[in-house]
Amino acid sequence: MAVVHLQADxxxxxxxxxxxTVEGNTVGALIDELEHRYPGLGHLLTDGASVAINGELxxxxxxxxxxxxTEVHFIAPIAGG
Amino acid sequence: xxxxxxxxxxxxxxxxxxxxxxxxxVTGKARFAADLxxxxxxHGAFVRSPHAHARIISIDTSKAEAMPGVKAVVTGADFPNLxxxxxxxxxxxxxxxxxxxxxxxxxxxxxxxxxxKQAKAAAAAVEVHYEALPAVxxxxxxxxxxxxxxxxxxxxxxxxxxxxxxxxxxxQFDRGDIAAGFAQADIIVEREFTTTxxxxxxxxxxxxxxxxxxxxxxxxxASSQGHFAVRSKTADSLGWxxxxxxxxxxxxxxxxxxxxxxxxEPVAALLSQKAARPVKLVMTREEVLRATGPAxxxxxxxxxxxxxxxxxxxxxxxxxxxxxxxxxxSALTGAMSVASYKLPxxxxxxxxxxxxxxxxxxxxxxxxxxxxxxxxxxxxxxxQHLNLDPIELRLKNAxxxxxxxxxxxxxxxxxxxxxxxxxxxxxHYNSPIPKGAGRGVATGFxxxxxxxxxxxxNLNEDGTAAVITGSPDIGGSRASMALMAAxxxxxxxxRITPIVADTESVGFTDITEGSRATFATGMAVVNACxxxxxxxxxxAATIRGVDIEQVEWVDGTAQIEGQDPLSIAEITAxxxxxGGPLTATASLxxxxxxxxxxxxxxxxxVDEETGVAKIxxxxxxxxxxxxxxxxxxxxxxxxxxxxxxxxxxxxxxIYDSNGEMENASFLDYRMPVAxxxxxxxxxxxxxxxxxxxxxxxxxxxxxIVPPIPTLANAIAxxxxxxxxxxxxxxxxxxxxxxxRNGN
Numbered sequence: 001m002a003v004v005h006l007q008a009d010x011x012x013x014x015x016x017x018x019x020x021t022v023e024g025n026t027v028g029a030l031i032d033e034l035e036h037r038y039p040g041l042g043h044l045l046t047d048g049a050s051v052a053i054n055g056e057l058x059x060x061x062x063x064x065x066x067x068x069x070t071e072v073h074f075i076a077p078i079a080g081g
Numbered sequence: 082x083x084x085x086x087x088x089x090x091x092x093x094x095x096x097x098x099x100x101x102x103x104x105x106x107v108t109g110k111a112r113f114a115a116d117l118x119x120x121x122x123x124h125g126a127f128v129r130s131p132h133a134h135a136r137i138i139s140i141d142t143s144k145a146e147a148m149p150g151v152k153a154v155v156t157g158a159d160f161p162n163l164x165x166x167x168x169x170x171x172x173x174x175x176x177x178x179x180x181x182x183x184x185x186x187x188x189x190x191x192x193x194x195x196x197x198k199q200a201k202a203a204a205a206a207v208e209v210h211y212e213a214l215p216a217v218x219x220x221x222x223x224x225x226x227x228x229x230x231x232x233x234x235x236x237x238x239x240x241x242x243x244x245x246x247x248x249x250x251x252x253q254f255d256r257g258d259i260a261a262g263f264a265q266a267d268i269i270v271e272r273e274f275t276t277t278x279x280x281x282x283x284x285x286x287x288x289x290x291x292x293x294x295x296x297x298x299x300x301x302x303a304s305s306q307g308h309f310a311v312r313s314k315t316a317d318s319l320g321w322x323x324x325x326x327x328x329x330x331x332x333x334x335x336x337x338x339x340x341x342x343x344x345x346e347p348v349a350a351l352l353s354q355k356a357a358r359p360v361k362l363v364m365t366r367e368e369v370l371r372a373t374g375p376a377x378x379x380x381x382x383x384x385x386x387x388x389x390x391x392x393x394x395x396x397x398x399x400x401x402x403x404x405x406x407x408x409x410x411s412a413l414t415g416a417m418s419v420a421s422y423k424l425p426x427x428x429x430x431x432x433x434x435x436x437x438x439x440x441x442x443x444x445x446x447x448x449x450x451x452x453x454x455x456x457x458x459x460x461x462x463x464x465q466h467l468n469l470d471p472i473e474l475r476l477k478n479a480x481x482x483x484x485x486x487x488x489x490x491x492x493x494x495x496x497x498x499x500x501x502x503x504x505x506x507x508x509h510y511n512s513p514i515p516k517g518a519g520r521g522v523a524t525g526f527x528x529x530x531x532x533x534x535x536x537x538x539n540l541n542e543d544g545t546a547a548v549i550t551g552s553p554d555i556g557g558s559r560a561s562m563a564l565m566a567a568x569x570x571x572x573x574x575x576r577i578t579p580i581v582a583d584t585e586s587v588g589f590t591d592i593t594e595g596s597r598a599t600f601a602t603g604m605a606v607v608n609a610c611x612x613x614x615x616x617x618x619x620x621a622a623t624i625r626g627v628d629i630e631q632v633e634w635v636d637g638t639a640q641i642e643g644q645d646p647l648s649i650a651e652i653t654a655x656x657x658x659x660g661g662p663l664t665a666t667a668s669l670x671x672x673x674x675x676x677x678x679x680x681x682x683x684x685x686x687v688d689e690e691t692g693v694a695k696i697x698x699x700x701x702x703x704x705x706x707x708x709x710x711x712x713x714x715x716x717x718x719x720x721x722x723x724x725x726x727x728x729x730x731x732x733x734x735i736y737d738s739n740g741e742m743e744n745a746s747f748l749d750y751r752m753p754v755a756x757x758x759x760x761x762x763x764x765x766x767x768x769x770x771x772x773x774x775x776x777x778x779x780x781x782x783x784x785i786v787p788p789i790p791t792l793a794n795a796i797a798x799x800x801x802x803x804x805x806x807x808x809x810x811x812x813x814x815x816x817x818x819x820x821r822n823g824n
Contacts, residue, residue: 056673
């Protein structure tokens with residue numbers, strides 16, 4: 001099960017939990033499972049959010065594969081100037 | 082000066098060849114968008130709202146259309162109305178107002194005529210009937226309980242709100258236990274900081290030429306940081322398919338984030354379609370300042386705690402960033418940029434506001450300078466109170482690999498400690514402070530990003546090469562692409578021609594933003610070169626009649642044991658006999674961008690009679706990962722520093738009570754010029770990014786983050802006045818000195 005780290009903004013969906021273990025082979029599958037468990041959260045995670053997988057920032061990483069104990073951080077979009 | 086963690090094993094990377102585009106630029110031959118002139122070309126002019134907020138009741142263009150030379154007029158009615166949830170909804174509305182003018186200067190109509198003079202006269206003849214609405218001009222006004230709505234189409238990001246409000250975004254980051262952290266602290270400092278909007282100040286105003294053919298397809302020559310984005314945003318704004326639009330990148334005269342969005346191109350395309358002629362649009366400086374995106378104004382409350390040994394325990398901050406006329410991510414980015422210190426207890430509230438001022442745009446490390454102003458000032462105060470060296474205090478708390486950012490993501494390999502030590506060991510920091518002056522230190526962080534890039538490398542018949550990418554050269558990317566290709570191929574850098582190609586001649590490439598071009602597009606170039614080398618080895622094997630496994634690629638030659646090496650030129654000369662032209666293309670969505678840190682030190686003297694802060698000496702260190710072309714890296718460090726200095730000491734948007742900008746010219750919007758500045762001494766630190774083949778981190782943005790707090794801290798050291806409002810201009814500094822003196 002992947003270890004998903006959420007931002008404070010997401011806690012209102014998860015009864016205050018920041019770190020959740022989730023079943024799924026891809027980032028997209030994790031989002032689907034999180035949406036199933038916490039309706040409304042998936043929308044926030046898919047709309048513009050980037051991911052960090054084991055600490056490496058991956059832009060648009062919805063199809064990235066994850067394994068058991070993979071650390072996944074959902075973060076806000078980062079751009080720049 | 083360069084401080085590297087280990088010697089570079091490269092032949093070309095790290096050298097300083099003359100830039101490939103240098104001659105054309107210094108001789109004035111390089112073509113910028115405003116230099117283009119086409120047969121039968123028309124000139125455009127805009128009608129702009131004189132109101133900060135108004136309902137547009139009607140627009141009568143009949144008089145304008147009847148005027149001499151006028152060939153086309155467009156208004157919001159000519160543009161499709163995008164769904165409010167469309168990602169480019171706000172961009173489209175900002176390009177041309179529909180039923181609501183959102184700030185003074187908002188475009189409400191545009192005219193194309195035979196001459197610029199005729200277009201301007203016709204624009205003045207367009208009759209717009211407005212119903213003036215209450216305007217919201219500041220963060221405080223936006224947040225007031227009885228505040229009027231600034232934008233009736235605004236919906237707050239990161240919420241499910243379906244009603245308009247003056248909130249652009251709401252976010253929170255936290256970890257640890259704030260109350261316990263402050264209870265553990267021996268010293269707590271707390272202040273409120275304010276900054277005004279500032280402009281990116283690029284020398285070249287926005288400009289484009291659009292030529293729409295009878296087939297409905299348009300070619301656009303544009304100055305931008307990303308011509309593929311110009312294409313997609315133009316297509317979205319017009320409801321056109323992408324294949325109707327070809328964008329040819331003109332040279333760019335500065336962008337700094339401000340040219341990551343568009344203002345002109347859909348208008349020029351529509352005018353050209355209506356008139357069946359090419360149309361040129363060039364903003365005046367006044368239009369640039371009134372109607373393109375500044376960096377946001379801010380109000381930041383911050384509270385920092387530490388123990389007596391200088392260990393930072395807790396940071397709590399509420400950050401308000403004014404996004405201007407539409408929603409956006411500025412507050413979020415500001416909070417996310419707090420990433421330099423371990424800080425076991427952290428609570429950041431980031432709130433974006435919407436006001437009737439120009440829609441803010443990215444500016445070099447967007448939102449990080451404002452956040453750093455607050456945090457780095459408080460750290461300096463703690464060092465001062467505890468009588469600790471400000472660099473030692475920062476070293477004690479500096480993040481290293483594995484420590485967390487505000488987002489909770491662990492840092493990858495970073496060079497913050499090395500950058501702090503570079504300043505600590507610098508001649509500047511070890512020299513006595515000039516008599517009567519003060520010394521300030523501050524640091525800055527920026528994420529840097531990856532994203533999508535493409536590159537094609539073609540070998541010519543004589544063994545020279547062309548490296549073709551889709552990244553506009555805003556800061557030396559032609560040279561850095563050529564240097565990496567030279568290193569890979571073993572080909573002299575002057576035998577490589579780097580080319581920035583149009584949207585139909587190279588694979589999709591994201592905007593040059595987030596200091597990504599040398600990192601991500603560079604990786605695409607490296608990948609294409611490596612594919613090309615495999616093909617070169619195969620061709621060499623064919624020529625010599627051996628298996629490819631027997632061919633090694635060494636220093637630009639194919640080497641086969643017992644035989645003379647084959648050069649690239651010898652292989653390309655036989656290309657048509659061994660399989661045809663030698664070319665390779667690579668595309669990627671780059672992950673693993675390397676964060677960058679900067680540390681600055683400045684000596685400042687304050688004239689207590691005039692309030693002028695004069696910078697006597699300035700040194701800036703920054704981790705580049707690997708400096709592909711050190712001169713360009715030094716230029717980026719110096720350029721970022723200078724922009725930060727201008728932001729700190731002089732630049733500000735000044736509005737009257739009706740929301741009209743009062744200083745919309747470079748005469749009154751005071752940017753620093755050479756005579757205002759000392760030499761900016763750059764120190765390049767090299768802690769390679771393991772996710773890039775040459776260790777590249779982005780270098781373009783981080784340099785703008787430290788100057789504001791560096792100078793604020795130097796001023797405090799010089800005269801004992803803690804400046805918490807920008808700019809620290811002579812009138813404001815003089816007022817603070819008078820207050821200090823009890824006057």
